[in-house]
Amino acid sequence: MMFNTSVFQVALLLERFKGSLMLCAIYLTLSISFHCSVVSLRWLESNSLTWTNVLQVLSVFQRVAAVLYYYFYKRTTECLGDPRPYDDSVWLRDSFARARQRGGRDWRI
Template identity: 40%
Template structure:
């Protein structure tokens, strides 16, 4: 069963990709340039989504088998803490990527794009 947070994460990744697709850089075929600029954000979004789905699946599986039992084991605490730690990085990098994508350089032809061609 997918929780609302997982649906929101899928929506966030979809919106980020739509923002990439609407840039001038993507439309002229410089996908590699966008990927290099936002690689960490994209990878962390996918990792965070996988951790969220894993945590929610584990939580629901244990809770359904014994709803009145305390099930926060040490392993669950570690996984939960890892999930929350990655969440901080995910939301920071997503916000930074969203603000960086608002830069007009990504939506028009400029000398900045020409300089990117000349880099090795």
Template identity: 40%
Template sequence: MRVQDFCHIIALAILLLSFFSTYVFQVGLLELLYTRFRLTLILSVFYIILSIGLHVWHVTIVWHDPFAYYWSKGFHALSAIHKIVAVLYYYFYKRAALKIGDPRFHEGSIWMQKQLSFS
């Protein structure tokens, strides 16, 4: 496993820890957090799986001949998909990290009561 994959797993763990420290989570309103950050969580897990798959495939390519440069069409396609998903992953992760710092998630408020009344 590469250091990059390990760092992505740690980043997901830190994001989850920041979710767990919110008032919304401690009160038991997991659905509210999940609906707000569903896309970020799905993209994070998908990006980690995609990164590990890409790195494993790359290691299998260069394992037998480390100085050869041979990328198949499938590897190029997976690499391109990885880069596209990376842009989405970094955008949504940064957005989630900024949104979770909102004081509305860390204390009881009228906003939370409104969110619960719409459910």
């Protein structure tokens, strides 16, 4: 849905959802590291189940991040379904004015 908006609105949405995007990157990193560790241990000893302390810690962090990831994912999709960011409105103009005052960025092309 982000691609259905203009460039200015995408910048506003990215600023609004940067926490969700960062959590997505953390979850992806933890998932890749956990699964690579499992595969490498299985590759070395395919006849036995090896479970190390590092693998236990990675598993716990990955699963905690998964719960947070899915919660923020659902919250973000519900916020993206809000029609306000897609139409020109007073709310959108006020949001741009606040963003300019806070960050000092110029949103003009």
